[in-house]
Amino acid sequence: DTEVTQTPKHLVMGMTNKKSLKCEQHMGHRAMYWYKQKAKKPPELMFVYSYEKLSINESVPSRFSPECPNSSLLNLHLHALQPEDSALYLCASSQDLTSGRRSPTGELFFGEGSRLTVL
């Protein structure tokens, strides 16, 4: 199984809603990532978890709250979002991080993404 599964595929929410994006992998990978991608732009790193602990937070606003309940699951909790937060949110995993805890070891496996629209 080399899949990273993301749910939901599409999400529409108002600015006062609370919702969550979910990501799951069963490859035994110990590093998991959230990326945000706007149309026609490359992905931007948001968070990295290593061994279920937050390793990197790229100065993301607190209205995005990540959670890693176990080594296979990664959530992104959304609250009080703004319309400019509408984007494709991509989850990824890799075997591990480098010794400096900054880069993936091995290939990065991406999910299909969750397309978020904030009204």
Place this chain on the structure above:
Amino acid sequence: KNEVEQSPQNLTAQEGEFITINCSYSVGISALHWLQQHPGGGIVSLFMLSSGKKKHGRLIATINIQEKHSSLHITASHPRDSAVYICAVSGGGADGLTFGKGTHLIIQP
């Protein structure tokens, strides 16, 4: 900070043509990744390279560490190869991957 430049930004070719996409970067890296993204979709990892050359089916990726340059080649291109191809590098002091802006490839039948 590593700068990753891809060329061309857009490429339209006829089915069967040999395709080359180039990537250059400014700072030493631990690995270079070639990724594929279809419209509205997720990203698929095609190759991870730290030296030399790799081949998978009709795709070939090469890297020259000294020149800080990599190429992705597609032989006998097919319309299903139409996608955005992204070069990304890891290491060089940055967190995660540093991405190029992508090459939008269209293969016409």
